[in-house]
Amino acid sequence: MNAFRISTRLYALVGLTLVIMVSAMGFALLQEHEKLVDERKAMLAAMNENAVHIFQAYQEKEASGALTREEAQSLAMEAIRPMRYQADGYFFITDMNENMLMHPVRPDMDGTNQSGMEDPTGKRIFVEFGNTVEAEGKGFVDYLWPKPGLEEPVLKLSHVQGFAPWGWIVGTGVYADDLDAMFYDNAMILGSVMLIGILLTLVAAYAVVRSVVHPVNALTSVMGRLASGDNSVEIPAINRKDEIGDMAKAVLVFKEAAIEKIRLEGETESARGAADAERSRNESEKARKAEEDHVAIGALAAGLSALANGDLTHRITATFSPEAQRLKDDFNTTAQQLQDTMVTITSAIEGMRSGTGEISQAADDLSRRTEQQAASLEETAAALDEITATVKKTAEGAHQASQVTDQARVGAEKSGAVVREAVEAMAQIEKSSQQIGQIIGVIDEIAFQTNLLALNAGVEAARAGDAGKGFAVVASEVRALAQRSAEAAKEIKDLISTSTQQVDQGVDLVGQTGSALDKIVAQVGEITGLVTEIAASAREQSTGLGEVNTAVNQMDQVTQQNAAMVEQSTAASHHLAQEADELARLMAKFRLGNQAGAKAASRKVAVAANSSAPVAAAPKPQAARPTLKTVSAGGGQAAALLAVQPQDDGWEEF
Amino acid sequence: MSEQFNRRASDRRRELIAFRVGEQEFCVDIMSVREIRGWTPATPLPHAQKFMRGVINLRGTVLPIIDLSARLGFGFTTPEARHVIIVVRVGEQEAGLLVDAVCDILGVTEDMLQPTPNVASETVRSFIRGILAVEGRMIGEIGLERILPEKEAEAA
Numbered sequence: 001m002n003a004f005r006i007s008t009r010l011y012a013l014v015g016l017t018l019v020i021m022v023s024a025m026g027f028a029l030l031q032e033h034e035k036l037v038d039e040r041k042a043m044l045a046a047m048n049e050n051a052v053h054i055f056q057a058y059q060e061k062e063a064s065g066a067l068t069r070e071e072a073q074s075l076a077m078e079a080i081r082p083m084r085y086q087a088d089g090y091f092f093i094t095d096m097n098e099n100m101l102m103h104p105v106r107p108d109m110d111g112t113n114q115s116g117m118e119d120p121t122g123k124r125i126f127v128e129f130g131n132t133v134e135a136e137g138k139g140f141v142d143y144l145w146p147k148p149g150l151e152e153p154v155l156k157l158s159h160v161q162g163f164a165p166w167g168w169i170v171g172t173g174v175y176a177d178d179l180d181a182m183f184y185d186n187a188m189i190l191g192s193v194m195l196i197g198i199l200l201t202l203v204a205a206y207a208v209v210r211s212v213v214h215p216v217n218a219l220t221s222v223m224g225r226l227a228s229g230d231n232s233v234e235i236p237a238i239n240r241k242d243e244i245g246d247m248a249k250a251v252l253v254f255k256e257a258a259i260e261k262i263r264l265e266g267e268t269e270s271a272r273g274a275a276d277a278e279r280s281r282n283e284s285e286k287a288r289k290a291e292e293d294h295v296a297i298g299a300l301a302a303g304l305s306a307l308a309n310g311d312l313t314h315r316i317t318a319t320f321s322p323e324a325q326r327l328k329d330d331f332n333t334t335a336q337q338l339q340d341t342m343v344t345i346t347s348a349i350e351g352m353r354s355g356t357g358e359i360s361q362a363a364d365d366l367s368r369r370t371e372q373q374a375a376s377l378e379e380t381a382a383a384l385d386e387i388t389a390t391v392k393k394t395a396e397g398a399h400q401a402s403q404v405t406d407q408a409r410v411g412a413e414k415s416g417a418v419v420r421e422a423v424e425a426m427a428q429i430e431k432s433s434q435q436i437g438q439i440i441g442v443i444d445e446i447a448f449q450t451n452l453l454a455l456n457a458g459v460e461a462a463r464a465g466d467a468g469k470g471f472a473v474v475a476s477e478v479r480a481l482a483q484r485s486a487e488a489a490k491e492i493k494d495l496i497s498t499s500t501q502q503v504d505q506g507v508d509l510v511g512q513t514g515s516a517l518d519k520i521v522a523q524v525g526e527i528t529g530l531v532t533e534i535a536a537s538a539r540e541q542s543t544g545l546g547e548v549n550t551a552v553n554q555m556d557q558v559t560q561q562n563a564a565m566v567e568q569s570t571a572a573s574h575h576l577a578q579e580a581d582e583l584a585r586l587m588a589k590f591r592l593g594n595q596a597g598a599k600a601a602s603r604k605v606a607v608a609a610n611s612s613a614p615v616a617a618a619p620k621p622q623a624a625r626p627t628l629k630t631v632s633a634g635g636g637q638a639a640a641l642l643a644v645q646p647q648d649d650g651w652e653e654f
Numbered sequence: 655m656s657e658q659f660n661r662r663a664s665d666r667r668r669e670l671i672a673f674r675v676g677e678q679e680f681c682v683d684i685m686s687v688r689e690i691r692g693w694t695p696a697t698p699l700p701h702a703q704k705f706m707r708g709v710i711n712l713r714g715t716v717l718p719i720i721d722l723s724a725r726l727g728f729g730f731t732t733p734e735a736r737h738v739i740i741v742v743r744v745g746e747q748e749a750g751l752l753v754d755a756v757c758d759i760l761g762v763t764e765d766m767l768q769p770t771p772n773v774a775s776e777t778v779r780s781f782i783r784g785i786l787a788v789e790g791r792m793i794g795e796i797g798l799e800r801i802l803p804e805k806e807a808e809a810a
Binding site: 449455479 | 669671684685687688689690691692735736738756758759
């Protein structure tokens with residue numbers, strides 16, 4: 001894009017616009033033409049539709065028997081023949097075999113076969129009609145045909161539609177030459193208008209391009225001269241209000257800047273001469289100062305070297321120049337303060353060492369107690385397991401007891417039924433006894449009467465005197481029998497009454513048994529309730545124990561973690577003690593004057609005594625290891641993981 | 655003579671009907687007994703003496719019933735089905751004696767019947783003709799003449 005000049009680009013823009021405009025116009029024109037053709041075709045289709053409706057009307061008459069087919073067809077033809085529309089629109093009718101049946105303009109073609117008819121392009125028009133109708137029932141066929149009264153064929157739009165019941169095709173068409181003529185007229189008008197528009201546009205474009213390109217070229221040449229150092233040039237177009245004017249003002253700023261720069265260069269040259277004189281004066285002063293500095297630096301170096309060797313008692317005594325006097329004082333003050341600080345640090349380290357010793361001791365104690373705690377937890381877990389087993393047994397026992405009491409209840413209920421049957425049986429026995437008693441009464445009565453009869457017989461026999469003697473014997477025998485049967489009856493009566501009494505007792509006892517069984521059933525019910533409560537309680541206990549177990553496992557885990565941490569802190573405390581010793585050893589390297597040195601020496605002995613403690617304490621945690629690992633199954637693995645990790649490399653780690 | 659008398663006395667056999675009144679046993683000669691029957695409720699007679707239980711219909715005959723216990727002065731009997739009426743005939747008179755039970759028919763000789771002790775009053779003698787002591791039992795023979803009301807009236 002930037003390869004082209006501005007004028008070229010502007011002209012290209014105008015040219016592109018014109019091309020697009022012309023194309024749009026041409027496209028609109030073609031669209032218009034297309035639309036007109038479509039409208040005309042739609043009109044043709046509507047017309048044919050009319051003709052077919054007329055055929056249908058006659059065909060219906062034929063179907064109803066009012067007319068024969070020939071009459072109906074000829075009436076339909078006559079109806080169609082005079083139909084016209086617009087200036088020269090007419091209908092013709094053929095059959096499916098390209099026979100012309102009716103043509104209102106060329107009656108000479110009626111009844112002839114037109115399959116050979118071709119238009120000037122070689123299109124067999126009527127065959128095409130037949131094909132279109134056969135394929136789709138109706139459709140458009142365009143062909144060339146001379147206008148009536150003229151010989152030259154022109155484009156004709158035609159529409160054909162089949163009428164199946166009679167095998168007819170009705171067709172109509174209009175010439176399209178007027179549409180083409182309209183199209184060419186419109187095209188001519190539009191073309192001339194557009195030509196004028198294009199010319200005007202080109203003239204305007206030339207003016208605009210000139211107004212832009214000319215001042216730009218002028219500014220370009222002015223800027224070229226400014227670059228080559230010619231500051232006297234006049235800037236053109238400075239008064240313009242457009243972008244060119246802005247550009248000209250910017251070029252003016254460049255020009256003024258160049259003039260200012262030449263003025264400043266002159267001033268710089270004069271200032272350089274004064275600076276050279278000042279420099280030579282300063283150099284002699286510098287040499288004197290260097291001598292003084294050499295002395296001060298030597299003394300400072302000696303002092304710093306002493307400090308580096310740990311001698312904090314060194315002080316600078318050499319005389320310094322007044323400027324460096326401050327340096328000497330500061331060094332001495334620093335050394336003094338350093339000495340004081342070191343003395344303080346030494347005593348602080350002493351305190352730290354005794355503190356770390358105590359921490360180590362405490363950590364060892366803590367480690368021991370953690371081991372004890374772990375052991376106690378292990379015992380607790382074992383005891384919990386036993387309790388859980390016991391509770392489980394209790395629950396099972398309660399379940400069995402529940403089953404047994406159920407069976408007992410069922411048995412008792414069955415026994416109740418048996419008791420009722422027994423009571424009934426007893427009642428029947430009683431009834432039988434009563435009946436027996438009645439029978440006995442009868443027997444007794446009979447015996448009584450027999451006795452009386454025998455007595456009467458005896459009386460009669462006595463009256464009869466000697467003649468009745470035999471009879472008297474019989475009578476007395478009968479009496480004896482009657483008496484015996486009376487006695488027997490009495491005995492049976494006694495027995496029956498005894499048995500009735502016993503039956504009564506039996507009934508009573510059975511009744512008592514029944515009520516006892518009822519009580520048993522009720523009590524068994526209570527027992528079942530109690531046993532169920534026991535079972536429920538056992539379940540709750542089991543749940544509670546599960547929670548306790550979880551808690552114990554958590555405690556175990558925590559204890560394991562604690563044990564690990566205690567070991568770490570023990571190791572850390574021992575290491576701390578060692579570090580404190582190391583610190584004391586390092587501090588002893590400093591010379592801190594007389595009173596400080598004496599202190600340090602006495603402490604050293606104490607340090608040696610304390611430092612043996614961590615070494616002795618170190619093996620203890622290792623001995624504790626097995627007891628920590630064996631605690632209950634749940635937390636055990638985690639504990640083992642925690643426990644294994646630190647021991648071997650732990651000491652070096654800290 | 656006395657031996658003869660004894661022999662005669664011993665020869666003369668009698669038969670007695672022994673019966674029970676309360677806890678005591680009495681007897682009457684079998685020849686004076688017409689019939690023995692069970693207790694039938696008697697129809698009381700107005701203003702009759704206490705021992706008269708009333709009358710019953712014995713095959714068309716009106717038979718007066720005497721409570722023997724009451725007649726003998728032992729108290730009234732409460733008759734039940736098992737009580738017995740002994741129908742006796744004294745002279746032309748028939749009467750039923752209500753007794754507790756008939757024990758048996760005893761065959762005795764005259765000498766076995768001992769006279770009623772002299773210490774007893776005349777009244778007692780008139781009621782008890784003699785006493786029979788057999789098999790450890792004491793059985794008084796009732797003097798039927800005194801028992802029946804008419805006889806009493808006559809005696810009186």
